[in-house]
Amino acid sequence: MPELPEVEVTRRRIAPALVGRTLRAARTTRPSYFFLTPPGRLRRRLPGRTVRSLDRRGKYLLAGLDDGSRLVLHLGMTGQLFAGGAASVRLLSATARAALAPEEQVAFRPDAHTHLRLEFSDGEPEVLMRDVRKFGKVLLLDPGEACERLDRLGVDALEVSGEHLFRATRGRRVAIKSLLLDQAVIAGGGNIYTDEALFLAGVRPSRAARRVTRAECERIAESLKRVMLRSIETGGSSISDYVAPDGSDGAYQDERRVYARKGEPCRTCGAPIRRRVIGQRSTHFCPGCQR
C-alpha cells in the first residue's frame, strides 16, 4: 500500500505518540513471516525502553530506542500504523463496515490482523500496527547491528538527482518503470508515484532504461520529487487501505493523472489512459503525452 509519501506522513503524525514515551508492554500475534524478529523476543525486549527518535529510510520506519537498539517497521501493501482511538472505516473489514449505519464512526478495536500493539507507561494512546496481507515487516536490531535490508537501499527518492538516475540507467535493458521501482536504485518509489512521475516527465514507462536520455532522467527525478512532496502535503493517497495515524484519509488520489485511470481521458490531451503490465506491476500511461 504505502509508498514514500504515505510512510512519511505516517512518520510525522505518529511521532508524537512514540518519541519520548516509555514502553510498558508489547502485544503481538503468533509467529509468522511478518515478524523477522520472533514476536516473543519483541514482547520480552521492548518493555522498559524509551523511544528516542523516529526516522524514515525509503519505505522503512526506524524507531531509535534508548539502549541503542532500533525497531524497524515496513508497512508492505496493507500495513497500517495508527494510534489507539483512531476511527476509520479503512480499519474495518467489509463485513464490519456493512454493519455500520451511514456516517457512523466506530473507534478501532484490535482484530486478528492487528499484529503489534505498543502500550506505554504513561497510558493512552497505544500505538497499533495492523496488516491484513502480512507483507509488512517488524524487526528489532541490537545496538550497532547491521541490517542488510536497509544497507541495500539506494538514495532516498526525495534526494534523487537526475545525474544519479542517469548513471543508474546506463547499460540497463529493463523498462524504466521497473528500474524506478528498484529500491536499490531509488528508495521509496512505488507503483503510484513512478507512474505519475513518468507521466509528468513525458516518458513511456516501457522504454528501456538505457534509452532514456540525460535530460529525461533530469525530468523524471524532478517529477518524482515533485509528486511525492505534493502528496505529503495532501496527506498521501488513500485508495483502499491507507489511513493516517489519526484515522484520517489522504487526498492525493484526487490529483492522480494516470494511476488507476484506465480508459479515462488524459487531463492534458484527452486521450484515454492506457494500462499494461510491466515487470508484473500494473502500469498506467498516456499514449499521447508519453514517448
Added chain:
DNA sequence: ACCGCACCCTGAGCGC
C-alpha cells in the same frame, strides 16, 4: 550482473 518469474497472504469485486 542482469532479468523474468514464482511466491508470500487475505480480501474485494466481478461475471456467471
Added chain:
DNA sequence: TGCGCTCAGGGTGCGG
C-alpha cells in the same frame, strides 16, 4: 447465494 476468477499501493529468492 455461491463459485471461480482477477486484481491489489510490497519485497525476496531462484533459475536461466
